[in-house]
Amino acid sequence: MADYDFDYFVIGGGSGGVRSARIAAGHGARVGLAEEHRVGGTCVIRGCVPKKLLVIGAHFAEDLVDAERFGWTVGDKNFDWKTLQKNVLAEVERIEGAYHNTLENQDVKIFKARAVLKDAHTLDVGGKTITADKILIATGARPGTFPCEGSELAITSNEVFHLEKLPKSIIIAGGGYIANEFAGIFNELGAKVTLVQRSDKLLRGYDHSMVERLMHISTVKGIEILYNAPFEKIEKTEGGGVKVSLGNGDVREADILLAAIGRPPNTENMGLETVGVKLNDRGAVCIDEDFRTSVDNIYAVGDVTDNVQLTPVAIREGHALADTLFGDEAWRPEYDCIPSAVFSHPPIAAVGMTESEARDQLGGVEVFTSDFRAMKNVLANRNERSLYKLIVDSANGKLVGAHMIGPDAPEIMQSLAIAVKAGLTKKQVDATIAIHPTMAEELVLMR
Ligand SMILES: Cc1cc2nc3c(=O)[nH]c(=O)nc-3n(C[C@H](O)[C@H](O)[C@H](O)COP(=O)(O)OP(=O)(O)OC[C@H]3O[C@@H](n4cnc5c(N)ncnc54)[C@H](O)[C@@H]3O)c2cc1C
Numbered sequence: 001m002a003d004y005d006f007d008y009f010v011i012g013g014g015s016g017g018v019r020s021a022r023i024a025a026g027h028g029a030r031v032g033l034a035e036e037h038r039v040g041g042t043c044v045i046r047g048c049v050p051k052k053l054l055v056i057g058a059h060f061a062e063d064l065v066d067a068e069r070f071g072w073t074v075g076d077k078n079f080d081w082k083t084l085q086k087n088v089l090a091e092v093e094r095i096e097g098a099y100h101n102t103l104e105n106q107d108v109k110i111f112k113a114r115a116v117l118k119d120a121h122t123l124d125v126g127g128k129t130i131t132a133d134k135i136l137i138a139t140g141a142r143p144g145t146f147p148c149e150g151s152e153l154a155i156t157s158n159e160v161f162h163l164e165k166l167p168k169s170i171i172i173a174g175g176g177y178i179a180n181e182f183a184g185i186f187n188e189l190g191a192k193v194t195l196v197q198r199s200d201k202l203l204r205g206y207d208h209s210m211v212e213r214l215m216h217i218s219t220v221k222g223i224e225i226l227y228n229a230p231f232e233k234i235e236k237t238e239g240g241g242v243k244v245s246l247g248n249g250d251v252r253e254a255d256i257l258l259a260a261i262g263r264p265p266n267t268e269n270m271g272l273e274t275v276g277v278k279l280n281d282r283g284a285v286c287i288d289e290d291f292r293t294s295v296d297n298i299y300a301v302g303d304v305t306d307n308v309q310l311t312p313v314a315i316r317e318g319h320a321l322a323d324t325l326f327g328d329e330a331w332r333p334e335y336d337c338i339p340s341a342v343f344s345h346p347p348i349a350a351v352g353m354t355e356s357e358a359r360d361q362l363g364g365v366e367v368f369t370s371d372f373r374a375m376k377n378v379l380a381n382r383n384e385r386s387l388y389k390l391i392v393d394s395a396n397g398k399l400v401g402a403h404m405i406g407p408d409a410p411e412i413m414q415s416l417a418i419a420v421k422a423g424l425t426k427k428q429v430d431a432t433i434a435i436h437p438t439m440a441e442e443l444v445l446m447r
Pocket residue numbers: 011012013014015016017034035036037038039040041042043044046047048049051113114115116138139140141157178266270301302303304308309310311312314343
């Protein structure tokens with residue numbers, strides 16, 4: 001091996017990069033990692049973690065109302081955005097510190113700088129020339145922006161965690177994960193929320209019954225949803241807010257416009273073209289099954305490959321790659337049955353095929369549903385129904401999909417995903433005795 005500064009140099013200190021660097025170092029590799037923003041990446045700094053904490057914080061709005069039906073006198077309820085924000089950002093800082101420590105304990109050398117490839121083994125890292133035998137691109141993705149006049153007036157998920165004050169009204173562009181999660185957060189916190197989707201469907205990829213139920217509950221809770229409404233023009237109002245003109249003729253004004261319209265990969269101005277790393281038509285790094293790019297010693301994992309933009313996927317990929325390159329055993333992540341969740345109010349969770357996918361792809365399908373009101377909602381007089389759906393392949397009785405909307409659905413789904421991934425049959429699920437009284441018992445009681 002030539003005399004390089006590092007055996008492995010990781011560009012990007014997010015979910016995939018940090019895991020890969022740590023595991024490779026554990027196998028004895030000399031590892032360097034460059035992070036231009038903050039170690040932890042999107043998930044820790046401005047994604048999953050602060051988002052989930054806001055979801056939890058926002059849900060107290062309902063819990064405090066419901067508490068009275070359970071005998072509690074709550075008194076005056078006041079919400080202070082700054083307190084929640086300060087505590088959330090402090091927690092983010094704590095986790096960032098823990099990531100730093102973990103890397104340093106494994107002797108990973110951290111460079112707090114942007115890395116740019118100069119040739120297949122040479123990088124410019126904040127003005128320093130560094131060489132490495134193998135290089136990992138784990139640069140993630142960034143919020144997409146509008147192709148329309150006034151798009152610079154929109155904020156993105158990067159800024160939403162740092163708002164000076166809670167908006168009284170907010171327009172959210174997009175109908176995916178981030179749009180629905182932040183619609184729930186701001187609505188619970190008392191803002192007037194308008195969700196604007198350019199097509200006629202929200203949360204593409206999720207089972208239509210779950211999406212319909214969420215739309216119904218969101219609308220009842222006061223979220224306005226506009227469909228088939230592409231953005232045509234965005235203007236500033238005299239009061240400092242935004243006015244949006246939409247393709248369906250609607251015009252709306254609000255304090256803030258949040259763009260949540262997908263996340264293109266971070267592949268620009270990094271020297272990838274110079275070095276010959278091939279990108280696809282969406283600007284994502286093309287890789288083979290072992291994460292190798294078109295350049296032999298350069299690899300890529302996570303959002304930058306635009307495969308499945310989820311933290312556990314990036315982590316699994318980074319881990320598999322480090323074991324394969326520097327450990328004793330090569331392995332590949334399994335991409336079938338990836339469970340996922342939308343942390344809306346209430347949340348949706350899913351694994352495996354949707355009903356329509358199963359009907360398209362399988363000879364025969366049996367569908368079992370349970371449509372019920374959680375015990376807590378019944379006593380609280382909250383007319384919010386949960387919906388669970390199991391999809392079974394009639395040919396062999398195997399569970400091929402599970403879908404849920406309701407309190408704690410993501411927590412419950414993680415366990416059920418094991419059954420779907422393991423290819424258990426509905427009969428085996430039914431043979432399991434219920435835990436009573438729970439919401440999850442519905443899963444073993446559907447007949
Ligand atoms: C608001 C929001 C909420 C989310 N919620 C969830 C959730 O609940 N569950 C879930 O599973 N996923 C969630 N995600 C997605 C998740 O955050 C990503 O899938 C995950 O972070 C991808 O990890 P990664 O390592 O590929 O990239 P990232 O975590 O984005 O890390 C890439 C890092 O590379 C750095 N970088 C980029 N270019 C360079 C360069 N040239 N030099 C040095 N450093 C560079 C960036 O600063 C960044 O820190 C959410 C995303 C967002 C935006």
